[in-house]
Amino acid sequence: MAELSRPDVHRFSTRDAPADERFDAWVASSTFCDFAAVYRSDIPFDAHREHVQIGPFVLARRTWRHPDASVSYDARRTAARIRADQRDVLSFSLQLNGSVALRSDGFASIKPPGELYVLDFGRVFERVITPGSEISLSVPRDLCPADADPWHGRSLTRGMASLFGHYLSHLYHTLPRLTARDLPHVAQATMHLLTATLLPGRDALIAANEPIQNVLMERVQRYIDTHLLRPDLTVDLICRDIGISRATLYRLFDHTGGIMREIRHRRLYRVHQVLSTPGRPWERIRDVALRHGFIDEKYFMRIFKAQFGHTPREAFERRQRLDEPGKFTQDSTNGDT
The missing domain is CATH 2.60.120.10 (Jelly Rolls)
Incomplete structure:
Protein backbone atom coordinates (compact mmCIF):
# COMPACT_ATOMS: atom_id res chain seq x y z
CA MET A 1 0.00 0.00 0.00
CA ARG A 158 5.86 37.55 -19.02
CA GLY A 159 4.14 34.78 -20.90
CA MET A 160 3.81 31.61 -18.86
CA ALA A 161 5.39 33.07 -15.70
CA SER A 162 2.10 34.08 -14.07
CA LEU A 163 0.63 30.65 -14.76
CA PHE A 164 3.72 28.90 -13.40
CA GLY A 165 3.61 30.98 -10.21
CA HIS A 166 -0.05 30.09 -9.74
CA TYR A 167 0.83 26.44 -10.35
CA LEU A 168 3.46 26.45 -7.58
CA SER A 169 0.95 27.89 -5.12
CA HIS A 170 -1.71 25.40 -6.20
CA LEU A 171 0.75 22.50 -5.96
CA TYR A 172 1.72 23.45 -2.41
CA HIS A 173 -1.91 23.61 -1.28
CA THR A 174 -2.77 20.25 -2.88
CA LEU A 175 0.08 18.38 -1.18
CA PRO A 176 -2.24 16.93 1.53
CA ARG A 177 -4.29 15.25 -1.22
CA LEU A 178 -1.35 13.75 -3.13
CA THR A 179 -0.15 10.17 -2.79
CA ALA A 180 3.19 8.59 -3.63
CA ARG A 181 1.62 7.28 -6.85
CA ASP A 182 0.86 10.87 -7.93
CA LEU A 183 4.39 12.20 -7.54
CA PRO A 184 5.94 10.99 -10.85
CA HIS A 185 3.03 12.57 -12.78
CA VAL A 186 3.32 15.79 -10.79
CA ALA A 187 7.07 15.93 -11.45
CA GLN A 188 6.51 15.45 -15.18
CA ALA A 189 3.82 18.16 -15.31
CA THR A 190 6.09 20.50 -13.34
CA MET A 191 8.95 19.92 -15.76
CA HIS A 192 6.73 20.63 -18.78
CA LEU A 193 5.42 23.86 -17.26
CA LEU A 194 8.89 25.00 -16.24
CA THR A 195 10.23 24.38 -19.74
CA ALA A 196 7.34 26.27 -21.30
CA THR A 197 8.02 29.16 -18.90
CA LEU A 198 11.76 29.41 -19.56
CA LEU A 199 11.82 28.42 -23.24
CA PRO A 200 8.42 29.30 -24.70
CA GLY A 201 7.91 27.64 -28.04
CA ARG A 202 5.47 25.42 -29.88
CA ASP A 203 6.97 22.09 -28.76
CA ALA A 204 7.22 23.16 -25.11
CA LEU A 205 3.65 24.46 -25.08
CA ILE A 206 2.32 21.24 -26.64
CA ALA A 207 4.09 19.17 -23.98
CA ALA A 208 2.77 21.44 -21.24
CA ASN A 209 -0.78 21.56 -22.59
CA GLU A 210 -2.39 19.21 -20.07
CA PRO A 211 -0.91 20.78 -16.90
CA ILE A 212 -1.63 24.23 -18.36
CA GLN A 213 -5.28 23.29 -18.88
CA ASN A 214 -5.52 21.89 -15.36
CA VAL A 215 -4.10 25.04 -13.80
CA LEU A 216 -6.33 27.30 -15.89
CA MET A 217 -9.40 25.28 -14.96
CA GLU A 218 -8.52 25.50 -11.28
CA ARG A 219 -8.09 29.27 -11.59
CA VAL A 220 -11.49 29.64 -13.26
CA GLN A 221 -13.20 27.41 -10.69
CA ARG A 222 -11.70 29.42 -7.84
CA TYR A 223 -12.81 32.64 -9.52
CA ILE A 224 -16.36 31.30 -9.92
CA ASP A 225 -16.51 30.26 -6.26
CA THR A 226 -15.36 33.72 -5.20
CA HIS A 227 -17.94 35.51 -7.37
CA LEU A 228 -20.91 33.14 -7.21
CA LEU A 229 -23.27 35.84 -5.94
CA ARG A 230 -22.46 38.34 -8.69
CA PRO A 231 -25.45 38.71 -11.02
CA ASP A 232 -23.05 39.68 -13.82
CA LEU A 233 -20.96 36.50 -13.56
CA THR A 234 -20.69 35.97 -17.31
CA VAL A 235 -18.29 34.46 -19.80
CA ASP A 236 -17.03 37.92 -20.72
CA LEU A 237 -16.34 38.83 -17.08
CA ILE A 238 -14.44 35.58 -16.44
CA CYS A 239 -12.37 35.98 -19.62
CA ARG A 240 -11.51 39.57 -18.76
CA ASP A 241 -10.46 38.94 -15.16
CA ILE A 242 -8.65 35.63 -15.75
CA GLY A 243 -7.04 36.88 -18.95
CA ILE A 244 -8.10 34.16 -21.39
CA SER A 245 -10.13 34.08 -24.59
CA ARG A 246 -13.70 32.87 -24.92
CA ALA A 247 -12.51 29.97 -27.07
CA THR A 248 -10.04 28.88 -24.39
CA LEU A 249 -12.67 29.11 -21.67
CA TYR A 250 -15.14 27.05 -23.69
CA ARG A 251 -12.49 24.39 -24.37
CA LEU A 252 -11.61 24.13 -20.67
CA PHE A 253 -15.14 23.09 -19.73
CA ASP A 254 -16.25 21.35 -22.91
CA HIS A 255 -15.97 17.91 -21.29
CA THR A 256 -18.07 18.99 -18.26
CA GLY A 257 -20.98 20.36 -20.27
CA GLY A 258 -19.84 23.95 -20.68
CA ILE A 259 -18.90 26.93 -18.54
CA MET A 260 -22.47 28.01 -17.78
CA ARG A 261 -23.26 24.50 -16.55
CA GLU A 262 -20.18 24.71 -14.33
CA ILE A 263 -21.44 27.99 -12.82
CA ARG A 264 -24.93 26.55 -12.29
CA HIS A 265 -23.48 23.39 -10.76
CA ARG A 266 -21.40 25.34 -8.25
CA ARG A 267 -24.27 27.63 -7.38
CA LEU A 268 -26.50 24.62 -6.74
CA TYR A 269 -23.98 23.13 -4.34
CA ARG A 270 -23.64 26.46 -2.53
CA VAL A 271 -27.46 26.69 -2.18
CA HIS A 272 -27.58 23.12 -0.88
CA GLN A 273 -24.90 23.99 1.67
CA VAL A 274 -26.83 27.05 2.85
CA LEU A 275 -30.10 25.14 3.16
CA SER A 276 -28.74 22.04 4.86
CA THR A 277 -26.02 23.35 7.23
CA PRO A 278 -27.28 23.54 10.86
CA GLY A 279 -26.81 26.78 12.74
CA ARG A 280 -26.82 29.13 9.75
CA PRO A 281 -29.02 32.26 9.88
CA TRP A 282 -32.59 31.62 8.72
CA GLU A 283 -33.55 32.56 5.15
CA ARG A 284 -36.51 31.71 2.93
CA ILE A 285 -35.67 29.13 0.29
CA ARG A 286 -36.80 31.37 -2.57
CA ASP A 287 -34.53 34.16 -1.28
CA VAL A 288 -31.51 31.85 -1.12
CA ALA A 289 -32.21 30.65 -4.67
CA LEU A 290 -32.69 34.17 -6.00
CA ARG A 291 -29.49 35.37 -4.32
CA HIS A 292 -27.61 32.64 -6.20
CA GLY A 293 -29.05 33.58 -9.58
CA PHE A 294 -32.02 31.17 -9.80
CA ILE A 295 -34.91 33.40 -10.86
CA ASP A 296 -37.29 30.68 -12.12
CA GLU A 297 -38.48 28.76 -9.01
CA LYS A 298 -39.88 25.76 -10.89
CA TYR A 299 -36.67 25.36 -12.85
CA PHE A 300 -34.64 25.68 -9.65
CA MET A 301 -36.72 23.01 -7.90
CA ARG A 302 -36.37 20.63 -10.84
CA ILE A 303 -32.59 20.86 -11.23
CA PHE A 304 -32.04 20.81 -7.45
CA LYS A 305 -33.93 17.52 -7.09
CA ALA A 306 -32.20 16.08 -10.16
CA GLN A 307 -28.81 16.92 -8.63
CA PHE A 308 -29.36 15.86 -5.01
CA GLY A 309 -32.30 13.42 -5.09
CA HIS A 310 -34.47 15.53 -2.79
CA THR A 311 -36.22 18.88 -2.90
CA PRO A 312 -34.91 22.15 -1.41
CA ARG A 313 -37.72 21.99 1.17
CA GLU A 314 -36.66 18.49 2.25
CA ALA A 315 -33.07 19.68 2.66
CA PHE A 316 -34.28 22.57 4.81
CA GLU A 317 -36.54 20.35 6.94
CA ARG A 318 -33.63 18.02 7.69
CA ARG A 319 -31.68 21.02 8.85
CA GLN A 320 -34.58 22.09 11.10
CA ARG A 321 -34.56 18.69 12.80
CA LEU A 322 -30.82 19.03 13.44
CA ASP A 323 -31.17 22.60 14.70
CA GLU A 324 -33.88 21.64 17.20
CA PRO A 325 -33.76 17.91 17.99
CA GLY A 326 -37.12 16.50 19.00
CA LYS A 327 -38.99 19.57 17.86
CA PHE A 328 -40.16 20.24 14.34
CA THR A 329 -40.69 23.96 13.90
CA GLN A 330 -43.47 25.51 11.92
CA ASP A 331 -42.76 25.49 8.18
CA SER A 332 -40.44 28.50 7.98
CA THR A 333 -40.85 28.73 4.24
CA ASN A 334 -44.51 29.81 4.68
CA GLY A 335 -45.36 27.74 1.63
CA ASP A 336 -42.44 29.04 -0.40
CA THR A 337 -40.30 26.53 -2.23
Whole structure:
Protein backbone atom coordinates (compact mmCIF):
# COMPACT_ATOMS: atom_id res chain seq x y z
CA MET A 1 0.00 0.00 0.00
CA ALA A 2 3.04 2.26 -0.25
CA GLU A 3 1.60 3.91 -3.36
CA LEU A 4 -1.27 5.28 -1.23
CA SER A 5 1.09 6.84 1.31
CA ARG A 6 1.44 10.61 1.53
CA PRO A 7 4.56 12.50 0.43
CA ASP A 8 7.12 12.87 3.21
CA VAL A 9 6.93 16.54 4.22
CA HIS A 10 9.82 17.75 6.40
CA ARG A 11 8.96 20.56 8.81
CA PHE A 12 10.87 22.86 11.14
CA SER A 13 9.41 25.51 13.45
CA THR A 14 11.14 27.88 15.86
CA ARG A 15 8.18 27.50 18.23
CA ASP A 16 9.82 24.32 19.50
CA ALA A 17 12.70 26.41 20.91
CA PRO A 18 12.72 28.77 23.93
CA ALA A 19 11.60 32.28 22.96
CA ASP A 20 15.05 33.85 23.41
CA GLU A 21 16.74 31.10 21.37
CA ARG A 22 14.41 30.95 18.37
CA PHE A 23 16.49 32.97 15.93
CA ASP A 24 19.59 30.95 16.85
CA ALA A 25 17.58 27.77 16.20
CA TRP A 26 16.56 29.13 12.79
CA VAL A 27 20.19 29.93 11.94
CA ALA A 28 21.35 26.49 13.05
CA SER A 29 18.67 24.77 10.96
CA SER A 30 19.85 26.39 7.72
CA THR A 31 22.38 24.48 5.66
CA PHE A 32 22.56 26.70 2.57
CA CYS A 33 22.93 30.29 3.83
CA ASP A 34 24.67 32.27 6.55
CA PHE A 35 22.54 34.65 8.59
CA ALA A 36 23.10 37.94 10.36
CA ALA A 37 24.30 37.14 13.85
CA VAL A 38 21.78 39.40 15.61
CA TYR A 39 17.99 39.44 15.50
CA ARG A 40 16.96 42.99 16.44
CA SER A 41 13.52 42.65 18.01
CA ASP A 42 12.05 41.93 21.43
CA ILE A 43 9.32 39.82 19.82
CA PRO A 44 10.18 36.09 19.65
CA PHE A 45 11.27 34.94 16.20
CA ASP A 46 8.29 33.00 14.84
CA ALA A 47 9.32 31.19 11.67
CA HIS A 48 8.37 27.95 9.96
CA ARG A 49 9.86 25.98 7.08
CA GLU A 50 8.70 22.85 5.28
CA HIS A 51 9.80 21.03 2.17
CA VAL A 52 8.94 17.92 0.17
CA GLN A 53 10.77 16.00 -2.54
CA ILE A 54 8.81 15.64 -5.79
CA GLY A 55 10.91 13.58 -8.15
CA PRO A 56 14.07 15.64 -8.85
CA PHE A 57 12.49 18.81 -7.41
CA VAL A 58 12.16 20.19 -3.90
CA LEU A 59 9.05 22.23 -3.15
CA ALA A 60 9.42 24.39 -0.04
CA ARG A 61 7.62 27.11 1.88
CA ARG A 62 9.13 29.60 4.32
CA THR A 63 6.96 31.70 6.63
CA TRP A 64 8.07 34.37 9.11
CA ARG A 65 5.38 36.09 11.16
CA HIS A 66 6.02 39.43 12.87
CA PRO A 67 3.64 42.35 13.53
CA ASP A 68 6.25 44.92 12.45
CA ALA A 69 6.80 44.79 8.69
CA SER A 70 9.94 46.94 8.94
CA VAL A 71 12.09 44.36 10.75
CA SER A 72 14.36 42.14 8.67
CA TYR A 73 17.26 39.73 8.71
CA ASP A 74 20.02 38.93 6.20
CA ALA A 75 20.56 35.57 4.53
CA ARG A 76 23.80 35.22 2.56
CA ARG A 77 24.87 32.56 0.10
CA THR A 78 28.64 32.78 0.41
CA ALA A 79 31.51 31.31 -1.60
CA ALA A 80 32.42 29.17 1.40
CA ARG A 81 28.89 27.73 1.53
CA ILE A 82 28.95 27.02 -2.20
CA ARG A 83 32.24 25.09 -1.86
CA ALA A 84 31.01 23.22 1.21
CA ASP A 85 27.61 21.97 0.02
CA GLN A 86 28.06 22.07 -3.79
CA ARG A 87 24.32 22.70 -4.10
CA ASP A 88 23.92 23.07 -7.85
CA VAL A 89 20.30 24.14 -8.25
CA LEU A 90 18.19 27.03 -9.44
CA SER A 91 15.42 28.11 -7.11
CA PHE A 92 12.21 29.56 -8.52
CA SER A 93 10.83 31.62 -5.65
CA LEU A 94 7.30 33.02 -5.49
CA GLN A 95 6.99 35.85 -2.95
CA LEU A 96 3.54 35.44 -1.38
CA ASN A 97 3.66 38.36 1.05
CA GLY A 98 6.34 40.49 2.60
CA SER A 99 9.32 41.41 0.44
CA VAL A 100 12.91 40.45 -0.27
CA ALA A 101 15.78 42.74 -1.22
CA LEU A 102 18.23 40.82 -3.40
CA ARG A 103 21.88 41.78 -3.96
CA SER A 104 24.26 39.82 -6.18
CA ASP A 105 27.04 40.46 -8.70
CA GLY A 106 26.72 44.23 -8.50
CA PHE A 107 22.95 44.45 -8.97
CA ALA A 108 20.17 44.96 -6.44
CA SER A 109 16.40 44.64 -6.68
CA ILE A 110 13.28 44.39 -4.51
CA LYS A 111 10.99 41.38 -4.93
CA PRO A 112 7.47 42.40 -3.82
CA PRO A 113 4.45 40.15 -3.17
CA GLY A 114 3.42 38.20 -6.24
CA GLU A 115 6.90 38.26 -7.80
CA LEU A 116 8.38 35.05 -9.21
CA TYR A 117 12.17 35.23 -9.43
CA VAL A 118 15.19 32.97 -9.91
CA LEU A 119 18.11 32.32 -7.58
CA ASP A 120 21.21 30.45 -8.73
CA PHE A 121 22.64 28.64 -5.70
CA GLY A 122 25.93 28.24 -7.50
CA ARG A 123 26.50 32.01 -7.22
CA VAL A 124 27.02 34.39 -4.32
CA PHE A 125 24.03 36.46 -3.26
CA GLU A 126 22.45 38.16 -0.26
CA ARG A 127 18.77 38.55 0.60
CA VAL A 128 17.30 40.95 3.14
CA ILE A 129 14.09 39.24 4.25
CA THR A 130 11.10 40.96 5.84
CA PRO A 131 8.13 39.24 7.57
CA GLY A 132 6.08 37.24 5.10
CA SER A 133 6.23 33.99 3.22
CA GLU A 134 7.37 32.45 -0.04
CA ILE A 135 7.08 29.20 -1.97
CA SER A 136 10.10 27.95 -3.86
CA LEU A 137 10.89 25.15 -6.28
CA SER A 138 14.51 23.95 -6.39
CA VAL A 139 15.47 22.52 -9.78
CA PRO A 140 18.77 20.70 -10.52
CA ARG A 141 20.88 22.73 -12.96
CA ASP A 142 21.04 19.89 -15.48
CA LEU A 143 17.24 20.08 -15.88
CA CYS A 144 17.38 23.80 -16.71
CA PRO A 145 18.38 25.37 -20.05
CA ALA A 146 22.06 24.96 -20.90
CA ASP A 147 22.99 28.56 -20.12
CA ALA A 148 21.31 29.49 -16.84
CA ASP A 149 23.52 32.49 -16.01
CA PRO A 150 21.12 35.16 -17.35
CA TRP A 151 18.30 33.88 -15.12
CA HIS A 152 19.99 34.61 -11.80
CA GLY A 153 18.15 37.36 -9.95
CA ARG A 154 15.69 37.81 -12.78
CA SER A 155 11.96 38.22 -12.18
CA LEU A 156 9.75 36.18 -14.46
CA THR A 157 6.90 38.45 -15.49
CA ARG A 158 5.86 37.55 -19.02
CA GLY A 159 4.14 34.78 -20.90
CA MET A 160 3.81 31.61 -18.86
CA ALA A 161 5.39 33.07 -15.70
CA SER A 162 2.10 34.08 -14.07
CA LEU A 163 0.63 30.65 -14.76
CA PHE A 164 3.72 28.90 -13.40
CA GLY A 165 3.61 30.98 -10.21
CA HIS A 166 -0.05 30.09 -9.74
CA TYR A 167 0.83 26.44 -10.35
CA LEU A 168 3.46 26.45 -7.58
CA SER A 169 0.95 27.89 -5.12
CA HIS A 170 -1.71 25.40 -6.20
CA LEU A 171 0.75 22.50 -5.96
CA TYR A 172 1.72 23.45 -2.41
CA HIS A 173 -1.91 23.61 -1.28
CA THR A 174 -2.77 20.25 -2.88
CA LEU A 175 0.08 18.38 -1.18
CA PRO A 176 -2.24 16.93 1.53
CA ARG A 177 -4.29 15.25 -1.22
CA LEU A 178 -1.35 13.75 -3.13
CA THR A 179 -0.15 10.17 -2.79
CA ALA A 180 3.19 8.59 -3.63
CA ARG A 181 1.62 7.28 -6.85
CA ASP A 182 0.86 10.87 -7.93
CA LEU A 183 4.39 12.20 -7.54
CA PRO A 184 5.94 10.99 -10.85
CA HIS A 185 3.03 12.57 -12.78
CA VAL A 186 3.32 15.79 -10.79
CA ALA A 187 7.07 15.93 -11.45
CA GLN A 188 6.51 15.45 -15.18
CA ALA A 189 3.82 18.16 -15.31
CA THR A 190 6.09 20.50 -13.34
CA MET A 191 8.95 19.92 -15.76
CA HIS A 192 6.73 20.63 -18.78
CA LEU A 193 5.42 23.86 -17.26
CA LEU A 194 8.89 25.00 -16.24
CA THR A 195 10.23 24.38 -19.74
CA ALA A 196 7.34 26.27 -21.30
CA THR A 197 8.02 29.16 -18.90
CA LEU A 198 11.76 29.41 -19.56
CA LEU A 199 11.82 28.42 -23.24
CA PRO A 200 8.42 29.30 -24.70
CA GLY A 201 7.91 27.64 -28.04
CA ARG A 202 5.47 25.42 -29.88
CA ASP A 203 6.97 22.09 -28.76
CA ALA A 204 7.22 23.16 -25.11
CA LEU A 205 3.65 24.46 -25.08
CA ILE A 206 2.32 21.24 -26.64
CA ALA A 207 4.09 19.17 -23.98
CA ALA A 208 2.77 21.44 -21.24
CA ASN A 209 -0.78 21.56 -22.59
CA GLU A 210 -2.39 19.21 -20.07
CA PRO A 211 -0.91 20.78 -16.90
CA ILE A 212 -1.63 24.23 -18.36
CA GLN A 213 -5.28 23.29 -18.88
CA ASN A 214 -5.52 21.89 -15.36
CA VAL A 215 -4.10 25.04 -13.80
CA LEU A 216 -6.33 27.30 -15.89
CA MET A 217 -9.40 25.28 -14.96
CA GLU A 218 -8.52 25.50 -11.28
CA ARG A 219 -8.09 29.27 -11.59
CA VAL A 220 -11.49 29.64 -13.26
CA GLN A 221 -13.20 27.41 -10.69
CA ARG A 222 -11.70 29.42 -7.84
CA TYR A 223 -12.81 32.64 -9.52
CA ILE A 224 -16.36 31.30 -9.92
CA ASP A 225 -16.51 30.26 -6.26
CA THR A 226 -15.36 33.72 -5.20
CA HIS A 227 -17.94 35.51 -7.37
CA LEU A 228 -20.91 33.14 -7.21
CA LEU A 229 -23.27 35.84 -5.94
CA ARG A 230 -22.46 38.34 -8.69
CA PRO A 231 -25.45 38.71 -11.02
CA ASP A 232 -23.05 39.68 -13.82
CA LEU A 233 -20.96 36.50 -13.56
CA THR A 234 -20.69 35.97 -17.31
CA VAL A 235 -18.29 34.46 -19.80
CA ASP A 236 -17.03 37.92 -20.72
CA LEU A 237 -16.34 38.83 -17.08
CA ILE A 238 -14.44 35.58 -16.44
CA CYS A 239 -12.37 35.98 -19.62
CA ARG A 240 -11.51 39.57 -18.76
CA ASP A 241 -10.46 38.94 -15.16
CA ILE A 242 -8.65 35.63 -15.75
CA GLY A 243 -7.04 36.88 -18.95
CA ILE A 244 -8.10 34.16 -21.39
CA SER A 245 -10.13 34.08 -24.59
CA ARG A 246 -13.70 32.87 -24.92
CA ALA A 247 -12.51 29.97 -27.07
CA THR A 248 -10.04 28.88 -24.39
CA LEU A 249 -12.67 29.11 -21.67
CA TYR A 250 -15.14 27.05 -23.69
CA ARG A 251 -12.49 24.39 -24.37
CA LEU A 252 -11.61 24.13 -20.67
CA PHE A 253 -15.14 23.09 -19.73
CA ASP A 254 -16.25 21.35 -22.91
CA HIS A 255 -15.97 17.91 -21.29
CA THR A 256 -18.07 18.99 -18.26
CA GLY A 257 -20.98 20.36 -20.27
CA GLY A 258 -19.84 23.95 -20.68
CA ILE A 259 -18.90 26.93 -18.54
CA MET A 260 -22.47 28.01 -17.78
CA ARG A 261 -23.26 24.50 -16.55
CA GLU A 262 -20.18 24.71 -14.33
CA ILE A 263 -21.44 27.99 -12.82
CA ARG A 264 -24.93 26.55 -12.29
CA HIS A 265 -23.48 23.39 -10.76
CA ARG A 266 -21.40 25.34 -8.25
CA ARG A 267 -24.27 27.63 -7.38
CA LEU A 268 -26.50 24.62 -6.74
CA TYR A 269 -23.98 23.13 -4.34
CA ARG A 270 -23.64 26.46 -2.53
CA VAL A 271 -27.46 26.69 -2.18
CA HIS A 272 -27.58 23.12 -0.88
CA GLN A 273 -24.90 23.99 1.67
CA VAL A 274 -26.83 27.05 2.85
CA LEU A 275 -30.10 25.14 3.16
CA SER A 276 -28.74 22.04 4.86
CA THR A 277 -26.02 23.35 7.23
CA PRO A 278 -27.28 23.54 10.86
CA GLY A 279 -26.81 26.78 12.74
CA ARG A 280 -26.82 29.13 9.75
CA PRO A 281 -29.02 32.26 9.88
CA TRP A 282 -32.59 31.62 8.72
CA GLU A 283 -33.55 32.56 5.15
CA ARG A 284 -36.51 31.71 2.93
CA ILE A 285 -35.67 29.13 0.29
CA ARG A 286 -36.80 31.37 -2.57
CA ASP A 287 -34.53 34.16 -1.28
CA VAL A 288 -31.51 31.85 -1.12
CA ALA A 289 -32.21 30.65 -4.67
CA LEU A 290 -32.69 34.17 -6.00
CA ARG A 291 -29.49 35.37 -4.32
CA HIS A 292 -27.61 32.64 -6.20
CA GLY A 293 -29.05 33.58 -9.58
CA PHE A 294 -32.02 31.17 -9.80
CA ILE A 295 -34.91 33.40 -10.86
CA ASP A 296 -37.29 30.68 -12.12
CA GLU A 297 -38.48 28.76 -9.01
CA LYS A 298 -39.88 25.76 -10.89
CA TYR A 299 -36.67 25.36 -12.85
CA PHE A 300 -34.64 25.68 -9.65
CA MET A 301 -36.72 23.01 -7.90
CA ARG A 302 -36.37 20.63 -10.84
CA ILE A 303 -32.59 20.86 -11.23
CA PHE A 304 -32.04 20.81 -7.45
CA LYS A 305 -33.93 17.52 -7.09
CA ALA A 306 -32.20 16.08 -10.16
CA GLN A 307 -28.81 16.92 -8.63
CA PHE A 308 -29.36 15.86 -5.01
CA GLY A 309 -32.30 13.42 -5.09
CA HIS A 310 -34.47 15.53 -2.79
CA THR A 311 -36.22 18.88 -2.90
CA PRO A 312 -34.91 22.15 -1.41
CA ARG A 313 -37.72 21.99 1.17
CA GLU A 314 -36.66 18.49 2.25
CA ALA A 315 -33.07 19.68 2.66
CA PHE A 316 -34.28 22.57 4.81
CA GLU A 317 -36.54 20.35 6.94
CA ARG A 318 -33.63 18.02 7.69
CA ARG A 319 -31.68 21.02 8.85
CA GLN A 320 -34.58 22.09 11.10
CA ARG A 321 -34.56 18.69 12.80
CA LEU A 322 -30.82 19.03 13.44
CA ASP A 323 -31.17 22.60 14.70
CA GLU A 324 -33.88 21.64 17.20
CA PRO A 325 -33.76 17.91 17.99
CA GLY A 326 -37.12 16.50 19.00
CA LYS A 327 -38.99 19.57 17.86
CA PHE A 328 -40.16 20.24 14.34
CA THR A 329 -40.69 23.96 13.90
CA GLN A 330 -43.47 25.51 11.92
CA ASP A 331 -42.76 25.49 8.18
CA SER A 332 -40.44 28.50 7.98
CA THR A 333 -40.85 28.73 4.24
CA ASN A 334 -44.51 29.81 4.68
CA GLY A 335 -45.36 27.74 1.63
CA ASP A 336 -42.44 29.04 -0.40
CA THR A 337 -40.30 26.53 -2.23
